[in-house]
Amino acid sequence: MFGSGLLKGLGITLRHALGRPVTELYPFEHKNPPANSRTFIAMHVNEEGAPACRACNTCIVGCPDRVLKLVKDPDDPKRAVEFVVNSGRCTYCGLCVENCPFDALYFTQDYERATRDKGALIYHLIEDGACTHEGEVDRP
Amino acid sequence: MSAAMWIHALLWLVGLLLLIAVVTVMGVWWERKFIGHLQRRRGPLHHGFHGLLQLPADMVKMISKEDIVPDSADPWLFQIGPLMVVVPAIAAMAALMFAPGFGLLDMNHGLFYIFAFQTLLPLGFAVIGWSCASKFTLIGALRAAAQLISYEIPMLLAALGVVVAAGSMRLTDIINAQAGVWYIFKEPLGFAIFGIAVLAEMNRTPFDLPEAESELVAGYQTEYSGMKFGFVQLAEYSVLFTGSYLVSALFLGGWNMPFLPASPLWLLLKIVACMTMTMWFRGTFPRLRVDSLMSLSWKWLLPIALVNIMAVAALALALPGIY
Amino acid sequence: MVNFPRKGVEGSTETMLLNVGPQHPSTHGVLHMMCEISGETIVSAKPVIGYLHRGIEKLAESRTWQQDIVLTDRLDYVAQFSNEWAYCRAVERLAGIEVPERAEWLRTLLVEMNRITSHLIWYAGVTMDIGALGTPFIYAWVARERIFDFYEAVTGARVMPNWMRLGGVHTDIDSAMLKEMRDFLERDFPVEVDEYEALLVGNEIVQSRMKGIGVFSAEQLVEWGVTGPALRASGSERDLRKDVPYGVYDRLDFRVCTDDVGDSLARCRVRLAEIRESARMCVQIIDGMPGGDVRAKVSRALKPPVGDVCVRTESPRGELGVLVASDGTTKPLRFRVRSPIFYNLSAMPHMLPNHLLADMLVIFGGIDTSMGEIDR
């Protein structure tokens, strides 16, 4: 019959209208992404509180977009004074975390980092020798 | 005109304008909410209780938007365009009767008056489309004009069937004549044709070619920003309200309900049901193509509408008591 | 386009140049179609591309072989796994790298699931074009979200997985996740696909809009360089998974979905059938998945031997060819992507004349463009 397809379509949409919506109320129900989800990177801290990075440049060379920047300690080539990641240009491919021989880098579960000025997207994971914690997140 | 008539008319005018404002605000909210749930999502939710404050926010924002007049547009027609659509839509509501004797003016040619103003709409759309001087609005306007004109004739003929049955064009007579059996059961064919034709008059899916999102960006309203866009939406929802009123008054028995005392509440329920039906169609059906739209009207609806009138007239003559 | 404006099709009205511009709700990205229309019928159409030309092929020449995989995701950003696999297969064949068994099975699984999500985006695009206000689009997205959660749990990112490596894959999938996805694909997903079919192919209005529109024979399409589901809808059996079996396709039993009518509705039926076929294949792959490691030892400073190779893969949109040339250094000499939609789109000026404006979107939806791969 001519209208059977149309009526079936209406039936489907009505069944969904009366069914339960699948919306997740994001800002009020905050769900963390799965464990190995590639979001923003951060630096581990080894047992005596110093950053776990050994300034071996593997991640700097391995990064396809040259997004990481490392400043070595002049007198101790095994220690990094400054480690900068420009997450405004990073493509979150995860090669740095994968290539690091000392597993110093890891992925935080945090993705709420929209900002009003571009400068805030340059994160100094190591600042003059010490690990900086990730910025706190202001809920809207 | 006596003073009482003036006051009555003025009060009803303010009442009608308020009615349109409420219809538009609640209509847009209910449409976004209903189509949201149709699509398994929640629709406006966080601003006000279940999004009720969403529409006032849209209104405030639209009022304060910049009013752009493109250089290549014809300034005068561009400004008048939305008015030429809103004025007929609102004027057509003057003849609506919500209860026996409860209405602005119970004209004995009420139906004729409503259809007279509905025929002005294609002119308004054509003016909007032509004055914006953009290709998309031009195509949208010509489509709107062609569609409205070609679907008016089946609508009139189907309504003629009802007028023949009720014997008068006064809305209260038509509705009172349906106290026993509604005309939907006496003239099912007429109801089908009238429903399809009114759907096309209101530019609702599956006939919403004038504002075809996918082909013509936004159809004839492409160039409108801010309050002009608000006006066009106001006109769209008042035409939707008038269309739903006509379907519920002519075929669904207006304010009388079987086994229950007659009251304007039933009329309101039927109007809301008809509007929800159009939203249900809008959420489900795709859009017709232009030539199949035209062929549906001229080759299918028109002949069947003529057959319907002949049948109704013949039945009215043959067995006088049936209507 | 040369002597414009010309007389209309029947010589009645002058033609009008309508720019279905780069920013348009239904051009699936930044495609600019210059149509010359007379009234509503299209006299001639000329696609203008290049609005998303990021120069990926030049960028790939300044990165090592391993780092280029990040770029391949961004080629056809809707069918990411098949781009990665095409590139990996080309370089592995050039460098003679042996891929472990389980990696081949995992790759085939993720590419077939990617075919489902890619066809669901095509489905959303087509229903939006014919005006269904996005209801089928949003239903398709519910199933797609379910598969995207699986991608994120396995590869770490939803849209840009960067999961394949030269010589295998980055992470393994544990059996619990596989089991859960198998149940979804075997039980709930076919029910959803029946719904999609009812909303699109079953609907009379859609049939009136698509039946008999854009009918092209297989020979014509081959002549114009069209490949993939658009060609299979005209009766041709060309499917690289059967012609040049790679991965584990020779160990799976699946049929090539074809249709012999060749109009736009047939193209829709073929793609919906391919969604079902891919779901069935995924279930077979998960059942037959062997154990073993997932990645062969390949040094990051890989230096393939001098020479070049062109490898063809079946992407959801057609035959995706990757030509990789190496001059013995750690950086590729040439990385050429033969995009199936680039040549499908080149057939549009032959397909569109004397159809209506509304038909343009229906025919256009038939070849399912995604601009990332056309502009590279």
Add this chain to the structure above:
Amino acid sequence: MTPEVRAVLARHGAVLDESGFDPRADVARDAWRACAADLHATGARFFDITAIDRGEAVELVLVLVDTPSTQFTLRTSCPNESLRAESLAGVFPPAEWGEREVFDLFGVVFEGNPDMTRILQPDSSTIHPLRRSFELEERTW
């Protein structure tokens, strides 16, 4: 490779080399269009036309599919000083866009192509990026 393709290549004096992954045939530049037309006559399906910059010359590569499971490449090279070649647009319709892209990115002009303009870059662009002479400058650290 099917025997007819082999015969056509032999007739046009193409140097056949089957040692690589796929058989490749090098043909002189002036026999490029005639050989392609004959190959088209034998039923070989057009797959892709592209170019590789070998430093002193740009090598044109035409990838054709003779049987569904096998493919072969027809190659010719244009020295840097005269980047010209005959267009295959008449023989293979999709080649028109392929050649426009090779012109856009390499600068090889194809005579006989109906619309020899840039396809990917804006028309106002003056560079041919995929040539080795064009260096990408690294803008940031």
Add this chain to the structure above:
Amino acid sequence: MGVVDDAEQPGFITTTLDKLLRWGRSRSMWPVNAGIACCSLEMMTTGAARYDFDRFGIMFRSSPRQADVMIVPGPITKKMAPIVQRVYNQMAEPRWVIAMGSCAISGGTFVDSYNVLPGAETILPVDIYIPGCPPRPEALLYGCLQLKKLISETSTIGSSRKPMYVPPVLPEEWPLELLGEYDALEAGAVWVQPERDSPPVTPLGDAESAPEDEL
């Protein structure tokens, strides 16, 4: 008390009107439906059922005239720059720009390419930057909520608004067709860089941090 005393001490009516306008504008942000590349996928996903945009009154409008927010989801190439600029100029005035994804923020992985502009900031005054490649739908929603906060904090009195029309600011080596002030296309005119009267007002950041080095 009057409606507009002067910009410094706005009267009672002006402040409440200002609060009402800010409330209205922040509650109904209509983005223009302009998908450029992979980030437009995540923009569509945010519009779909699971992370519904419509909950916050964010509804996609296909015509730039009726839109307030322009989300730039992808890299802006040389050929696309005049189109994006034109769409921005066609939008009605209280309008904002969200740079979504690394490509729109800074050119992302294609920043060295010969055909990609280093970020949407070169041709548009950007308000909110959403990092990610592509950012998750929740991150886009979080960015939109940040924009909502920005709008409700931006006073509509006084001249803190951005310039009406943003003249093209591209270096000469990318000659582009010059488009008219709004959208009349003057074919053939080659673009000559006019002096910018004033650099676009840097967006209201909480910390006016100077960008350390070339980004």
